[in-house]
Amino acid sequence: xxxxxxxxxxxxxxxxxxxxxxxxxxxxxxxxxxxxxxxxxxxxxxxxxxxxxxxxxxxxxxxxxxxxxxxxxxxxxxxxxxxxxxxxxxxxxxxxxxxxxxxxxxxxxxxxxxxxxxxxxxxxxxxxxxxxxxxxxxx
Amino acid sequence: xxxxxxxxxxxxxxxxxxxxxxxxxxxxxxxxxxxxxxxxxxxxxxxxxxxxxxxxxxxxxxxxxxxxxxxxxxxxxxxxxxxxxxxxxxxxxxxxxxxxxxxxxxxxxxxxxxxxxxxxxxxxxxxxxxxxxxxxxxxxxxxxxxxxxxxx
Numbered sequence: 658x659x660x661x662x663x664x665x666x667x668x669x670x671x672x673x674x675x676x677x678x679x680x681x682x683x684x685x686x687x688x689x690x691x692x693x694x695x696x697x698x699x700x701x702x703x704x705x706x707x708x709x710x711x712x713x714x715x716x717x718x719x720x721x722x723x724x725x726x727x728x729x730x731x732x733x734x735x736x737x738x739x740x741x742x743x744x745x746x747x748x749x750x751x752x753x754x755x756x757x758x759x760x761x762x763x764x765x766x767x768x769x770x771x772x773x774x775x776x777x778x779x780x781x782x783x784x785x786x787x788x789x790x791x792x793x794x795x796x
Numbered sequence: 797x798x799x800x801x802x803x804x805x806x807x808x809x810x811x812x813x814x815x816x817x818x819x820x821x822x823x824x825x826x827x828x829x830x831x832x833x834x835x836x837x838x839x840x841x842x843x844x845x846x847x848x849x850x851x852x853x854x855x856x857x858x859x860x861x862x863x864x865x866x867x868x869x870x871x872x873x874x875x876x877x878x879x880x881x882x883x884x885x886x887x888x889x890x891x892x893x894x895x896x897x898x899x900x901x902x903x904x905x906x907x908x909x910x911x912x913x914x915x916x917x918x919x920x921x922x923x924x925x926x927x928x929x930x931x932x933x934x935x936x937x938x939x940x941x942x943x944x945x946x947x948x
Binding site: 676677701704705708709710711712713714715716717719720721722723724727731736737738741745749777779780782 | 825849852853856857860861862863864865867868869871872875893896897900901929930931932934
């Protein structure tokens with residue numbers, strides 16, 4: 658199971674169909690975080706970038722939460738092997754998560770992994786969203 | 797007969813999951829608000845040039861949110877195909893796991909403007925659902941319109 662998850666992770670590290678990269682999103686998010694998650698004193702472009710950051714990550718969180726709910730319900734219905742569900746939940750699902758901590762989590766991740774800036778942030782959602790707010794699939 | 801029963805149960809399960817998913821809550825970004833952000837952008841030919849500052853910000857909000865949702869759907873689709881290629885879809889158990897996950901969590905490749913148009917159309921046809929979260933109807937305006945294709 659772990660090998661499968663690791664292999665899939667490796668595959669998706671190189672996944673880059675999205676036009677948005679880690680580097681782009683970092684540039685959008687960082688000034689907003691530095692400003693205490695406030696728009697005051699930010700320039701027009703910085704506000705626009707902040708909104709791009711906020712709503713891109715909000716979309717990722719909402720979809721991940723939705724996926725988690727589907728997986729939790731599938732698990733309750735006992736129609737799919739729990740191990741299979743865990744493969745999906747580890748990569749694409751998360752619990753409810755507030756936005757500002759996720760922005761901070763993403764920024765920390767980006768700063769610690771500058772070699773991944775050219776790739777899609779979707780490839781690392783498990784690191785900066787799912788690991789912090791995991792989707793809990795019960796045995 | 798057994799196959800028809802299996803298909804019936806499968807469809808019932810998908811429907812149940814959809815209902816559960818839809819009811820996961822009203823939110824700060826309900827369909828109504830997102831429609832207000834997205835519709836003027838569509839009406840303006842998916843351009844922001846002649847829009848005022850507020851219109852541009854709303855359009856940016858719409859594009860950012862929808863981009864994340866569509867990208868994640870396609871990401872899941874690619875993930876399913878890769879996992880299937882690795883033999884994870886062993887066809888054990890009573891249901892086609894991958895088909896079920898595909899229908900509820902994944903979507904095919906789609907352009908952002910097409911996704912926004914699909915979302916707006918869904919919102920216009922379902923005003924009774926405007927209080928619910930936009931992402932809750934992922935299946936209706938994205939997966940069903942731009943389905944994920946699983947490799948044979």
